[in-house]
Structure formats: C-alpha cells, structure tokens
Amino acid sequence: MAGYVVVGTQWGDEGKGKIVDVLGDKVDYVVRFQGGNNAGHTVVVDGKKHILHLLPSGVLHRQSKCIIGPGVVVDPFVFLEEISVIEKGGLNTDHVFISERAHLIMPYHIALDKYQEEYKKENKVGTTKRGIGPCYADKFQRVGLRVGDLLDFETFKEKLTFTLKMKNDEIVKLYGGEAFDLDKMIKDFDDIRETLLPRIIDAVEEVNNALDDDKFVLFEGAQAAMLDINYGTYPYVTSSSPTSAGVCAGAGVSPKKLDRIVGVVKAYSTRVGEGPFVTEQLNEDGDLIRSNGAEYGATTGRPRRCGWLDLVVVKHAARINGLTDLVITKVDILSGIKEIPVCVGYEIDGKVYDYIPASVEKVAKAKPVYEVYPGWDEDISKIATWDELPENCKKYLKKIEEFTNTRISMVSVGPGREHNIYVHDIISK
Structure with a gap:
C-alpha cells in the first residue's frame, strides 16, 4: 500500500x-x-x-x-x-468524483454563517462565510443532507422539507432574516442534479x-x-x-x-x-x-x-x-x-x-x-x-x-x- x-x-x-x-x-x-x-x-x-x-x-x-x-x-x-x-x-474533468457520504452545503448554511458572525460581533471567528461551520454543525446534529441523498430525489425533498422548516425558524426568529422558499430550493437542486449524478461514487x-x-x-x-x-x-x-x-x-x-x-x-x-x-x-x-x-x-x-x-x-x-x-x-x-x-x-x-x-x-x-x-x-x-x-x-x-x-x-x-x-x-x- x-x-x-x-x-x-x-x-x-x-x-x-x-x-x-x-x-x-x-x-x-x-x-x-x-x-x-x-x-x-x-x-x-x-x-x-x-x-x-x-x-x-x-x-x-x-x-x-x-x-x-x-x-x-x-x-x-x-x-x-x-x-x-x-x-x-x-x-478535462472527467476524472473528478464526489463521495456519496460528503455533506451538502445548503443556501441556508451560507446565510447562517453570515448571521452568526454578525451576531458574535467582537467575538467573531473570522470565517469565510461560505457556510462551512453551519454545515458541519448540521452533520453532527444529524439533520444534514448528503451528496448521496441526490440519488433518490424524493428522499432528498423529504429531508429538505423537514430541515428547511427548522432553519427558517432560526433565520427568521433569531436573526430577523428572510425565510428560504422550499419550492425554489428544490427546483435549484433539481436543475443541477443530473449533472452531478455521474460524479457520485x-x-x-x-x-x-x-x-x-x-x-x-x-x-x-x-x-x-x-x-x-x-x-x-x-x-x-x-x-x-x-x-x-x-x-x-x-x-x-x-x-x-x-x-x-x-x-x-x-x-x-x-x-x-x-x-x-x-x-x-x-x-x-x-x-x-x-x-x-x-x-x-x-x-x-x-x-x-x-x-x-x-x-x-x-x-x-x-x-x-x-x-x-x-x-x-x-x-x-x-x-x-x-x-x-x-x-x-x-x-x-x-x-x-x-x-x-x-x-x-x-x-x-x-x-x-x-x-x-x-x-x-x-x-x-x-x-x-x-x-x-x-x-x-x-x-x-x-x-x-x-x-x-x-x-x-x-x-x-x-x-x-x-x-x-x-x-x-x-x-x-
């Protein structure tokens, strides 16, 4: 080896x-x-x-x-x-693949990253605001979505429906932000899904x-x-x-x-x-x-x-x-x-x-x-x-x-x- x-x-x-x-x-x-x-x-x-x-x-x-x-x-x-x-x-990029176990950074992760940094003020960490921390947090809280979930889009939509409600509550009630639209998010992922599927292994x-x-x-x-x-x-x-x-x-x-x-x-x-x-x-x-x-x-x-x-x-x-x-x-x-x-x-x-x-x-x-x-x-x-x-x-x-x-x-x-x-x-x- x-x-x-x-x-x-x-x-x-x-x-x-x-x-x-x-x-x-x-x-x-x-x-x-x-x-x-x-x-x-x-x-x-x-x-x-x-x-x-x-x-x-x-x-x-x-x-x-x-x-x-x-x-x-x-x-x-x-x-x-x-x-x-x-x-x-x-x-050429036909030699690039993604593990089905990798977690997906969702649009609400990026929003939460920005809100959380602003909330911390002088205690901010200095993140890149790319949604990394909130995505890992969801992974360990066991509410994350994984790349492999895209293989079965009905399952993906069910998981997203549950998680997005929880995230929207946090965004709106705690940070005063704007809720994400479930249907739009589902469409956005549906639009890219077929392109991603051949790369999931x-x-x-x-x-x-x-x-x-x-x-x-x-x-x-x-x-x-x-x-x-x-x-x-x-x-x-x-x-x-x-x-x-x-x-x-x-x-x-x-x-x-x-x-x-x-x-x-x-x-x-x-x-x-x-x-x-x-x-x-x-x-x-x-x-x-x-x-x-x-x-x-x-x-x-x-x-x-x-x-x-x-x-x-x-x-x-x-x-x-x-x-x-x-x-x-x-x-x-x-x-x-x-x-x-x-x-x-x-x-x-x-x-x-x-x-x-x-x-x-x-x-x-x-x-x-x-x-x-x-x-x-x-x-x-x-x-x-x-x-x-x-x-x-x-x-x-x-x-x-x-x-x-x-x-x-x-x-x-x-x-x-x-x-x-x-x-x-x-x-x-």
Whole structure:
C-alpha cells in the first residue's frame, strides 16, 4: 500500500496546493479529506495561475483520479462552477468524483454563517462565510443532507422539507432574516442534479480497494494544524480536522494505510482571520513580507497577517501529525532580509513554553522567544540543488529540521512546478 498525506503545519496558505500538484503526476489518486470551499489552493503551471477552492489540487493531472471524500462539505453550485472554469481553460474533468457520504452545503448554511458572525460581533471567528461551520454543525446534529441523498430525489425533498422548516425558524426568529422558499430550493437542486449524478461514487470502497491493490493515493488536506478543531487556537479554528488523523475519519481509511505524512511549512508565518498570532509583525517587516510574498487570501482576497517563522507551531504540527517529511515553501521571499528572527519559545507570565498551551488566552499573552539568523542577499529562485543554496539559507533550513526532528525533503523557491529543490524522494515508484 502507498498512502501519502499532505497537510499544513501553520494556519493554512503554506502552499499545499502547489505541492499536491507537483506530486500529483506520480500518483493514481488524489483524495481531499476535509474542509470545503473555504480553502484556497493556488497552482501555477506554465505561468498560468489556477485557484482551486473545492476541487483537489491534482485535478490538473488527468491520470490521477480526483475524489472529494466523505469528510468534505460540498457546495454543489461552487463545485460545478469550478468544473466549468477548469473546462473552459481547456482541461478535462472527467476524472473528478464526489463521495456519496460528503455533506451538502445548503443556501441556508451560507446565510447562517453570515448571521452568526454578525451576531458574535467582537467575538467573531473570522470565517469565510461560505457556510462551512453551519454545515458541519448540521452533520453532527444529524439533520444534514448528503451528496448521496441526490440519488433518490424524493428522499432528498423529504429531508429538505423537514430541515428547511427548522432553519427558517432560526433565520427568521433569531436573526430577523428572510425565510428560504422550499419550492425554489428544490427546483435549484433539481436543475443541477443530473449533472452531478455521474460524479457520485462510493469513495470509501474505491479508495480502500486502490490501496489494497498497491495504487498510489495522495490525501490532501485544507487549512492546517493551528486551525484544527481539537488542537488549534480554539475557537479561532476551522470546523474539521486538517491533520493526518483527519484522513482516517475523512476518507475512511485505516492509519495502517498511511506511509508518508508530508508537512508543508511556509518559511515565515501568515494567518487570516481572528485569533492569537505570537510572531505577527504589525510593522514594516510585516508589510515587506506581505508585499514580497503577495500574501492575500486566494478565497477571500483579504490581506494576510504576516510574521516571522514560529517553530513552536511547526513542532506542534510535527507531533500531532506524525510528520515524516517537510516541504519548505516561499524561501525565496526572505532573500534580501538582513536578519531573520525565528521563534523557539513562548514567554507567558515569566515562564517559557516550548509547546502550545491549550488556553487561547494564554497564547494571546505570549511573547516570542527569538533566535536571530543572518539572512542572504542572493536571488535563489533559479537554484535547483541544495548545494547551490547560500550557506545562511541552509543554516536557516537546518534549524527547522533540528527543532522539529523532521527531515526536509523539498524546498520551494518559486511559484511554478519547476521551482523546487528535491532533497529526498517523497514518492518513489
């Protein structure tokens, strides 16, 4: 069996989409296991940028079967829109499928997401308002609708009739919003149903059979460890588990079937939305990183909060994911910076922590303990081997390896498929 996992180690936006795309031509399947269209994966091929929100990043490799897994929440209208955009760009999408167990993001989920954020006011989480949280909430309250419900439209209509009444009551009575029309919603789904049906599969059966047949399967996560519902800076987190453990629940596979777990690390730190950010730089350094790194959300367009690399965070991700490999991205963005601080501890009320406390209030009070490394002036975007990297750059990267006790297998020095330094093989056929 050959199960590979790619996960984020910080707050998302580490470049997972690019890495999945690079590895995608070496695998038989790419399986998205959690999240929804709150993700924003950017892939650059031949200078052309493709921004994916819901489709697996392997979609650009036709030989890799792409599956949206059971743990994903799917807005079917967004799904079809992305399919249309990809096909208008001259690419085929007949290798893209959806698990019948995946839950449907309904129009009332999107409305509730907006109402709830407005209701929370200063306590808002900073969601993308795509309906992700309310959809997962319905899943666990056992009133959700699943993609497979569309196979029997009469059953779908019965479930929708029951659930919509409950949701309309909440929207109207609690938030003073406008109720959704049942007949219109049924028609809207009826209009797209026939287009969706050929893509609905039993993904658990297919993926497990593929692994049992020694096929190469790459599991792709959205968001990252610090946004994990259990181990991130709760409540400023996403509504699912974007860790290697999330693969088992979100794709329906045994942990025994996961061979390599690859953590993607941005060479500095960024965060979108609310929540503590210990190394954030609300100054010229942060502005420089944002400008040089084009740090604006692929999903929302919001400017990302920027700061220095937080190795306490990356070590946390290495531990809870069981990382076997690291991929370091956007190292080229740091070129020209004279001194580069790296956070190796949190000082909270006079005590230094080398791990992340569970209390978000404690983390919010933390002062970063920095080690400062000399920078480099060289443009490294054309470098193809480890030995060619500037010595100071190699020292910086070695610190990441040593602190996390995880080897670096790839270094990304630019946005394109060709801008990678391969240190160790991740996937070997």
